[in-house]
Amino acid sequence: MDPFIISTLASIVANAAPIIYASIGETLTEKAGVINLSLDGTILLTAMASFAVAYNTGSVLLGFLCAALIGALIAGIVALASIELEQEQVAVGFVLTLLAADLSSFLGNPYVNLAGPYLQQQPFPLLNRLPIVGDIFFNHNLAIYGSFAVILAAWWWMAKTQPGLRMRGVGERPESAFARGVNVFGVRYAYTLLGGALVGIGGATYSLVVKLGWSHNHTTGNGWIALAIVIFGGWDPWKVAGGAYLFGALRALGSALQRNPAFVNVPTQIFATAPFALMILFLALTSSGLTDRFLELFSPGTQRRLERLIRGRGPAALGKPFQRD
């Protein structure tokens, strides 16, 4: 295979890692029934914080830990507001996303355009010697490998374990979960915090791996994209990951096309916005009446399977507070 293609694919895999962390984290949160709209701001703030911490202490690990903590903290505010105070999750999440973004600009000012530590490359022993696959997936660093692990872990946890089953129950029908002795609020807090921590790790992966350093609005809208990818992937870890890689591929395609002489007259902005616009278009298409009519061509059983593949259903109790009485 052409080495250029291999290196492009490898860079897609690497660049998608932050979005993988963020969208898988949000998938877990939403599967438990909570919407954390603060993703974009959280990624900005954690990217800045992890870089600042790593710069000041020299320790990339501390940077990642700090990012996870901050991510969990912000998500915790959403959970608190929603569970204890019964405020609308979307409103609180929106305010937090703006606030976190502004905080990242304000606190990050001294760190703009500085060169700092970053995560070293660590080829994965054995696996990186596989032809083609080895170069694409296993010649990166710990954070990227972590993103693979997170996809697998999320799937396994939800599909194969009891705690994961309980979490799904909480997201679908909290009254029934409560009747089975599940601590509904505890579960929601747990997965919101966990999801937030993963978002934080995603932010750290930006400033310490993918796009080193810090600048204002460093991660441009990637939080919103992660939210869209959760829906695009039907709240299923494998499909969500697929969406993240697809998005990365679209972006890489955009940059490649931009350099191509045939497209030199097309404004750069189109390439920047196209992937996002395409994802929205795809979401629009799959939920529209056209797809309804397409699905009707099949038998009911196949229809159901196709529908789950293309559309996916959100957890029934998503965004709704649970009241016991």
Next chain:
Amino acid sequence: MRIALENIHKAFGPVRANDGISLTLEPGGIHGLLGENGAGKTTLMKILSGYQAKDAGEIRVDGHPVNFASPAEAIAAGIGMLHQDPLDFPPITALENFLLGFDNRLIPKRREARQQLLSLAQRFDFPLDPEAPVERMTVGERQQLEILRLLALGAEVLILDEPTTGISAPQKVQLFATLRRLAKAEGKSIVFVSHKLEEVEALCDEVTVLRLGQVTGHEKMPVPLETLVRLMFGQSLALPDKTAVPLGETLLAARGLTIPGYRLTVTGGDLEVRAGEVIGFAGMEGSGQSLYLRALAGLLRPKTGSIRLAGEELVNRSYREFMARGISLLPADRLAEGLVRGLSLAEHFPLRRSTPFFIDWEANAAYTREQIAFFNIKGTPETPVEALSGGNQQRLLLALQPPDLRVLILEHPTRGLDMESTRWVWEQLLKRRNSGAAILFTSADLDEILTYSDRVVVFFNGEMLPPLPTPEVTVESLGYLVGGKRPTPSEAHET
């Protein structure tokens, strides 16, 4: 296990749902808890099963006082409740529903659980597919799964809340057989909560009757029905007068409808509704009658077929055009679909009447007060609708209907309503019928269907049976038709 409830109190705001109830359940046997809707039966059992907290009083199990903070604690003590709408998880498979909350290890032993579920199912003769998602099962099947789950968790006391609502006659026969077996052969205690006298009479060994939050009596069966009636209502019943009314011309004609739904496609036969006619639609939940009626109301678009109102073809028009021509639907879920939670009574009226662009709030308030008086709604114009009781919400929904409706379609018009409200609702409906409207309604209560309908339409598995004139149908035969079977003469008398 001997259970004693002593002086239980529970109030929801000003409503005293349980007002000092004391009750003893002896081990073994089937104990009936009888009372009309709103008497407090479900609240009491929710307290016993740990789903709700009591305000005051004590619960003793075998003499020891207990305080359940959640249903999980109650089932650990051996008390399990089957709710009227079983508390399961619709998109999840039967096996996973069974597993959830069961086994608290990290990785469940799926194969063993599967075996356990299947062998339990076989023991009670329940047909269960462990891999089927629960949302594709009928209510009766979901109940069966839940009963098995509670038994597997070690329930010694099984509480069933209105279990016969919405299941077919064959399923009811099987349920009663199961309950008898659990009580007699396996020594469990069964609490059968119901508002249906005949069923309590047929099944229970003893009965406690509740009325308005208090115990009015405790009897060992058998006991004459009139005694139970007196304990339940404090007076004898008087049903509204359903005198025959000459039917007018055909108002609504539906032909060849096919309506695609999430679980099944409904194929409707032909139906002609005449002015002044009352038609009852019977069927288990999910059999298609709701889809059909919603298509008639213009809420769902049929794939094929025609709907003509007074000769005019309506089938591909919008919902608002159906409404404009005098077809109105009252949904079953009053707060989720019928009324707007958060708006007051007064704020609902401008939505239905023809109001000018600028609302005259003064005039509206006056009109609202008139309607409140006329329809006897317990509330003020400023009361938010979610604060109204079910009966008053239904009164408001009826008050919102325009006076000159031609076809009034109601889903479960008296569900959850006490006797007085039920009577009032039917009084209103019959009044409309007398002035030439047609009434189409579904109900899970076969008695209600037979009492008020001129004709009965049965749905099973998406198929509509040809309408039957009411005199040709009995409750028993209807119970079988709803389950998809034609009853043999002996089966028709078994319950």
Next chain:
Amino acid sequence: MKPERKFWQSALFWNVAPILAALLFTTLLMLAVGAPPLRAFVEILQGAFESPQKWADVAMAWTPLALIGAGMSLTFAAGLWNIGAEGQMILGAICATWVARNVTLPQPVLLGLIVLAGLAGGALWGLLTGSLKVYARVHEIFAGLGLNFIATALIIWLIFNPWKPERGATMSGTVPFPEAAWVPRLGNTRLAPLSVVLALIAVLAAYFLLKGTRFGLELRAMGKNLRAAFLQGIPTQRHTLVAFAICGALAGLAGALQATAVYHRLIPRISGGLGYTGMLVVILANYRPELIPAVAIFFAAIGVGSPRLELNLQLDASLGGVIEGTVVLFVLLGAGLRKRLGGARPPSTSEGS
């Protein structure tokens, strides 16, 4: 219920406490990074109010917030999140710019056309979001964001290509508009009274629309229970489109006024995050149109005063945004806390009685 309410249950306490808490939080934050809190607050206030020229700036910053807030009070009433206000502002500004550059007519007529162009451009962009929601079931948050991206791309392309100045394209935008297209200012100040008046009209109109008309009641019903609203016969799809169109139009007008009354040309950052700030205004005003004017002053003041932080204290101007966001957050949390502590319903935690 207790017959008399203690101080900590009064409305005054609950309205003021979150603001004080927010100020405390930001003070601690500034101390943590070694910035002087008191001086920072003073700089902002001075930057906003130290001279009549500055008051004029605050009024001009208030205008787009009030316009957008008025529009959003309608969309929020219907339960819709119009995150696309940024894009709608941009489109309004673009349309107004086209009129300013290409149409020569007497000033009153020209200004009228500019206003119409702003309304139309914004309405169109709002309708796009609404259509995506109604016909394709795309959530308005994503549709709005996507369209924001596209609008940003569009304006940058316009400024750097067909509308670029002869000397070369820069981030300062297009050449200034012909003076006829400038919204007249009051004397030597930067205040353009027409803008302020239009914004006030918008707020009043939104208020009366919501409180006193059938349309407003129907929007409110949609926001509280969309399904029931539909069943009661409300044309929910049509109303959704209309709400987005009106909100978009007002945002578009805000953009048009930014271009013709404030900057007198089209710049890439014509919307300047005001679409998002507008949402904060409405959230802080508890979605009530009558409170929007006062709340918008607060945000406008901070917006005008913050740049001085960079000049005089070397602090990033985003501190202003931090203050705004913190205030809204604490007010939201405070409202929830108040309900929880003083409400009739017991707190619904899973543990306990």
